[in-house]
Amino acid sequence: MTSRRTKIVATLGPASSSPDVLEKMILAGLDVARLNFSHGTPDEHRARAQLVRDLAAKHGRFVALLGDLQGPKIRIAKFANKRIELAEGDQFRFSVTHPRDAGTQEVVGIDYPDLVKDCGVGDELLLDDGRVVMRVDSSTADELHCTVLIGGPLSDHKGINRRGGGLTAPALTPKDKADIKLAADMQLDYLAVSFPRDAADMDLARRLRDEAGSSAWLIAKIERAEAVADDESLDALIRASDGVMVARGDLGVEVGDAELVGIQKKIILHARRNNKIVITATQMMESMIHSPMPTRAEVSDVANAVLDYTDAVMLSAESAAGEYPIEAIKAMARVCIGAEKHPTSIKSGHRLGQSFSRCDESTALAAMYTANHFPGVKAIISLTESGYTPLIMSRIRSSIPIFAFTPHRDAQARVALFRGVQTVPFDPASLPADKVSQAAVDELIKRNVVQPGDWVILTKGDRYHGTGGTNTLKILHVGDPLV
Numbered sequence: 496m497t498s499r500r501t502k503i504v505a506t507l508g509p510a511s512s513s514p515d516v517l518e519k520m521i522l523a524g525l526d527v528a529r530l531n532f533s534h535g536t537p538d539e540h541r542a543r544a545q546l547v548r549d550l551a552a553k554h555g556r557f558v559a560l561l562g563d564l565q566g567p568k569i570r571i572a573k574f575a576n577k578r579i580e581l582a583e584g585d586q587f588r589f590s591v592t593h594p595r596d597a598g599t600q601e602v603v604g605i606d607y608p609d610l611v612k613d614c615g616v617g618d619e620l621l622l623d624d625g626r627v628v629m630r631v632d633s634s635t636a637d638e639l640h641c642t643v644l645i646g647g648p649l650s651d652h653k654g655i656n657r658r659g660g661g662l663t664a665p666a667l668t669p670k671d672k673a674d675i676k677l678a679a680d681m682q683l684d685y686l687a688v689s690f691p692r693d694a695a696d697m698d699l700a701r702r703l704r705d706e707a708g709s710s711a712w713l714i715a716k717i718e719r720a721e722a723v724a725d726d727e728s729l730d731a732l733i734r735a736s737d738g739v740m741v742a743r744g745d746l747g748v749e750v751g752d753a754e755l756v757g758i759q760k761k762i763i764l765h766a767r768r769n770n771k772i773v774i775t776a777t778q779m780m781e782s783m784i785h786s787p788m789p790t791r792a793e794v795s796d797v798a799n800a801v802l803d804y805t806d807a808v809m810l811s812a813e814s815a816a817g818e819y820p821i822e823a824i825k826a827m828a829r830v831c832i833g834a835e836k837h838p839t840s841i842k843s844g845h846r847l848g849q850s851f852s853r854c855d856e857s858t859a860l861a862a863m864y865t866a867n868h869f870p871g872v873k874a875i876i877s878l879t880e881s882g883y884t885p886l887i888m889s890r891i892r893s894s895i896p897i898f899a900f901t902p903h904r905d906a907q908a909r910v911a912l913f914r915g916v917q918t919v920p921f922d923p924a925s926l927p928a929d930k931v932s933q934a935a936v937d938e939l940i941k942r943n944v945v946q947p948g949d950w951v952i953l954t955k956g957d958r959y960h961g962t963g964g965t966n967t968l969k970i971l972h973v974g975d976p977l978v
């Protein structure tokens with residue numbers, strides 16, 4: 496079984512839809528496949544999801560599926576000739592009334608009625624992830640008049656942000672609502688919500704998810720300046736979610752690239768403190784879209800996120816549309832394993848000196864404390880219904896692998912995103928009570944994880960069903976008869 500703890504999320508797209516490429520990506524270490532609902536048709540997403548499930552099953556792997564909602568990214572409309580070229584000093588207008596398909600060298604339409612209200616004179620607008628920058632000089636009732644500060648090409652439907660944030664469209668569009676139903680139908684394991692402003696946006700997403708009959712865990716993409724404006728806003732958003740994504744594309748545009756590294760560290764820390772999972776995303780291996788090797792800077796970026804103790808690192812265009820999707824996963828896997836050897840990846844001060852409020856969390860944390868301080872321990876087995884007990888365990892830094900033993904498909908796939916957690920299909924209820932420990936340890940012997948003489952920690956509850964019941968910690972000596 497793999498010794499890498501940090502998980503790899505890769506976006507699927509035209510470059511990664513053939514069975515052959517996808518199979519190689521799974522074998523190279525893909526843990527979570529991301530379906531980007533901003534592109535592609537429902538049928539394409541269904542076909543890719545089915546392929547991932549089939550190929551993963553063929554190799555005895557559990558690859559989770561994450562659907563990423565498009566969200567309300569504010570975009571300009573279209574140009575009459577698809578694209579224009581702007582130079583520094585040019586005058587340009589955004590208009591809520593200009594025809595949507597007839598942008599010119601001077602003006603383009605925009606589907607954002609509050610544009611004039613939300614932007615003031617002196618504001619900077621960033622187009623196409625900051626490739627083109629303009630300053631607002633004046634406005635009328637339905638137009639902003641700007642001067643180009645950084646020129647470049649501008650084409651149909653490019654995104655627009657305001658430096659400092661504050662363009663506030665509601666987080667869930669009609670398309671997102673339809674895609675939540677699609678995600679439910681496809682039984683996706685995770686659903687990422689784009690541009691949530693606050694906890695209320697996540698509460699709405701949760702309600703829609705429940706109504707659609709899905710049990711997907713919700714990931715809040717942190718990509719607005721407002722979401723990281725202060726600790727209270729950030730923590731409220733994190734608590735309303737099951738996990739977060741450091742969505743560095745739009746976030747970097749809104750807060751400025753120089754602030755981004757510090758904010759990344761803060762988001763990862765706060766997510767873990769709140770017992771939530773965290774994915775670090777965007778441009779991690781960007782040059783690998785066209786090159787079989789990452790740059791040193793990209794290697795450092797992935798390693799830095801691993802040292803911050805992110806649960807997962809993510810590939811976007813590299814795997815969806817790049818020339819080297821398989822190599823990108825291999826490179827990421829290699830860099831993760833290297834960075835995980837650093838001592839900061841192993842020692843933990845998490846929740847030391849804090850009191851616990853739940854019996855199962857206390858047991859999970861006691862298991863990790865024992866594992867990190869008793870050198871003979873080679874593995875932790877958590878009998879789990881939902882994945883919650885291993886989630887709590889995996890918030891603690893450790894080099895000891897955590898195994899989620901569960902009979903449920905959704906929990907098996909879900910833990911694919913938890914750092915340091917692997918899964919073994921296992922149904923304790925199908926065995927006599929005094930045979931469970933032995934059978935569980937035998938599974939790890941079979942997989943060459945442990946051998947006689949090693950120690951294994953096992954957690955469980957009094958009953959073999961139902962979430963939240965973990966109250967027992969066993970320390971087992973492999974090779975001895977176990978009861």
Ligand code: G6P
Nearest residue numbers: 879880881884956959963964965
């Ligand atoms: C399995 C075990 C139980 C344990 C439960 C914890 O069902 O057999 O003994 O209490 O998992 O599940 P959880 O979802 O809380 O991790």
